[in-house]
Amino acid sequence: MMEDIAFGEITWRQILFLLGWVVGAMLLGKLIQLVLNGMGKTKRFESRPWVLVAFKSFSRPIPFLFLTIGLRYGLQTLSFSDGVEEIIADCFGVLFTIVVTFFVYSMVDVIDHAITHVTKKTKTTMDDMMAPMVRKSLRVVIVILALVQIAQILSDKPITSIIAGLGVGGLAVALAAQETIKNFFGSLVIFADKPFELGERIKVGGHDGTIEEVGFRSTRLRTLDGHLVTMPNGELANQMIQNIGKRPYIKRVMNVTITYDTPPEKVQQAIDILNELLENHEGMDAEFPPRVFFNDFNDCSLNLLVIYWYHPPEYWDYLKHANWLNMELLKRYNEAGIEFAFPTQTLYVNNTEVGLQHGAT
Template sequence: MHFRKLDGTNFVHTVAQQAADLGVAVALVWFIFKLVSIVDFKLKKWAASTDNAIDDVLAPLAGRTMRVFIVIIGGILIIQNLTGVKFGALLASLGIGGIAVALATKDSIANFFGTLTILFDKPFQLGERILIDNYDGVVEDVGFRSTRIRTLTGHLVTIPNGKAVSSGVENIGKRPHIRWLTNITITYDTPPDKVEKAVSIIKEILDNHEGMHPDFPPRVYFNGFNDWSLNITVFAWYHPAVYWD
């Protein structure tokens, strides 16, 4: 006895083929899932061996995120195999809704890879002062999707990890010294000898000041005439690079 569908195809053969395809899909998803679990274990072990607090936060997040992606993609493949529905064509038929889903997925993927970049490249650590996209502050938290920094004015700013990586990170906390530049003005009726004495006094104060960088001695000199005053320029390099010392 032969079971045939209305289109003439063998029903038993079709079911067997679908079952075989389904079995292969499930086995493949399970294999990749277990492989990701091994990678997750290695990541956690590696994070525990480092001194970077961000590693302890992001390593488990990266592992969980990879597993979620595998489950979602595997589920889509299995449903597609069972129903024959092509999700790509379905999203395309949704028009604007499909575009919105695609854009949301794009942002999520960008943030995920941004998180991996932060995890492996270590552009900054918790507690360091950084500058991202004109936001200057101290890193308080790094999550799967975003990084939070406390600005010098006290505001808490949340920046997507994808944007943080693509826009560039200036790690102020890792600079070797602070360059301090200021101008000191004196009245026009100041005699030249007193101008020279003022320059000498300022340089002596800085030379004897604690924290001056040994490789970059202070520079103090008269450099010009302002509209209403004479101008003395002062350069100093402070070490270590901590503003509050």
């Protein structure tokens, strides 16, 4: 007979009954998961994507929940000693804690979706980093609380004593992780102060590039050479940051040098040509008119100082305009016979006649 074949006090029938509970519960859990996912994809929820996220998040732990339930009720058909029963009870306490943690951990996706939906409506891109940081923070807290609960179940100690022990251990960890804590608070300072946003170009610590990511510990900067630089937030928060991405214009200061033998009329003509080229130039703002001055006598040239501002600060458009200005200036000066100066030296040699008197020997 089937029931006469046994392993100790457990018969084949009891084992098959246990497997039936486990497999049946898993199949039922998978079926409920598929039903919930299908409900979230129905047309009536197309305009509410958060509903689909909620259904998916809620359905994710269900197979594991039903597996735990099936295992629990399947084992109730078996007979164990009191010591084994206590161990099984503790194990199921841990399993149900994991199930609850899994549910809460998954539902964080709903909060993440809501925060992402709000941050997409803001103008600043810095807020876009808030959603993943909040998601990670919540999940870390959930896991820590779950571990505390599991420690209480396994140790049979009150939660207050466990928290007190964690406080002592946390102090030791805090002393050993001072840099990590410093970087964490540095990231909070960056998010509060917002010295830059994602995608903006900055100069900091000798590096020049665009911001790719801001995390709890570090910020990633993609340099103009294509290199990825990771900077700890604790140090970044204390450094001087030059935000090139927030400049309202590009200012150009150029020194046009002409030769010293240029007569005053030609100097004035050189100034007039520059003023003519820059009058109502591309990218000009009426509040920032160009400036041209004969401002200095250099060692080897007469210096014409040129200052103008290009709006908006689109770098490649600015370079195209600078290229056009340089070419036109070279052409106009050549036509006008105005010579550009370059470093030269003139040597004056004083020839002295030396008379030799030859005497008799």
